[in-house]
Amino acid sequence: MKIAIASGKGGTGKTTVAVNLALSIPDAQLIDCDVEEPNCNLFLNKELEHIAESIITAPNIDEELCTHCGKCSEMCRFNAIATLPEKVLLFPTLCHSCGGCILACPENAISGKEKITGIINRSSNKKDHPMLYEGVLNIGESMASPVITELKRSIEPGIPTIIDSPPGTGCPVMTTLEDTDHCILVTEPTPFGLHDLKLAVKMVKIMNIPFGVIINRSEQENCIIDEYCNQENIEVLMRIPLNKRIAELYSDGIPFVEEMPEWKERFTNLFERIVNKKELA
Structure with missing residues (x-):
């Protein structure tokens, strides 16, 4: 229950x-x-003990591969990515780590990188x-x-x-x-x-x-x-x-x-x- x-x-x-x-x-x-x-x-x-971490996947943009087509920006409903003529701006606090931008990129210029956002603790005495x-x-x-x-x-x-x-x-x-x-x-x-x-x-x-x-x-x-x-x-x-x-x-x-x-x-x-x-x- x-x-x-x-x-x-x-x-x-x-x-x-x-x-x-x-x-x-x-x-x-x-x-x-x-x-x-x-x-x-x-x-x-x-008394608490550390037992796990909260890990998300954050986008990592390779500017050398990026053609600034804007597909990632069009896909992102949270407006976490803005595509300029010569640069892509990423706003991490708006990103929900859905991975959609990685899938949308035709040039494979976006990869995922792990990021720790928090920790999990538990009572150290199991009784x-x-x-x-x-x-x-x-x-x-x-x-x-x-x-x-x-x-x-x-x-x-x-x-x-x-x-x-x-x-x-x-x-x-x-x-x-x-x-x-x-x-x-x-x-x-x-x-x-x-x-x-x-x-x-x-x-x-x-x-x-x-x-x-x-x-x-x-x-x-x-x-x-x-x-x-x-x-x-x-x-x-x-x-x-x-x-x-x-x-x-x-x-x-x-x-x-x-x-x-x-x-x-x-x-x-x-x-x-x-x-x-x-x-x-």
Whole structure:
């Protein structure tokens, strides 16, 4: 069972939910796909070991062979190549490493070269619970999706998996959510939270992923999030209150299920409900 934790915006408590849920499930693995700023280990303090690298194929242009025909520029939908009368300009931050320009070049003037864009780390103690995997995008790189793709290859099949996704609704999030069984959308009862929740709901519906909502820092029922979820027939899976003790533990880097056992039981029950719903579907 692979459950992704996502949010339409940053700062809603997505990582808090992911870490506390993973700690509440026996033999779980936690995958930190927020590769631009992985922070699950701030709460787990595990020793990590390097296990893999994210490698992409970047185009390499041989100007001596190039006739400046412009075929590569015409093919590139991302505008990563511009052909001038006497030179070809390459914009690496726009390149998606599809290899189309290599295929389009009639003179074989474009070849591929390997480029490392990030690394994959894993808990060094294989008896750790939860087992943590994280991806780290190299400084200066702009494409997070290849690192996320490589990170997800590390997921061990048959093990309960909690995936902490990047915030937002862009390509890195959609790459993270691919092939997951359920998505938990974490939001907060504010106008900004509602606006970005609506975007996230559209995304998971397009991807045809079953989902529910957790309202974090919830002060009361029947807030604007409840009204929206009622209108759209969206299940509110859990409410995490605006609680001083939870905030204190968070500021100390302590998952609150470790100090508040009633919450570990709630997260365990949440996981079991999602699993049962998947089996009945």
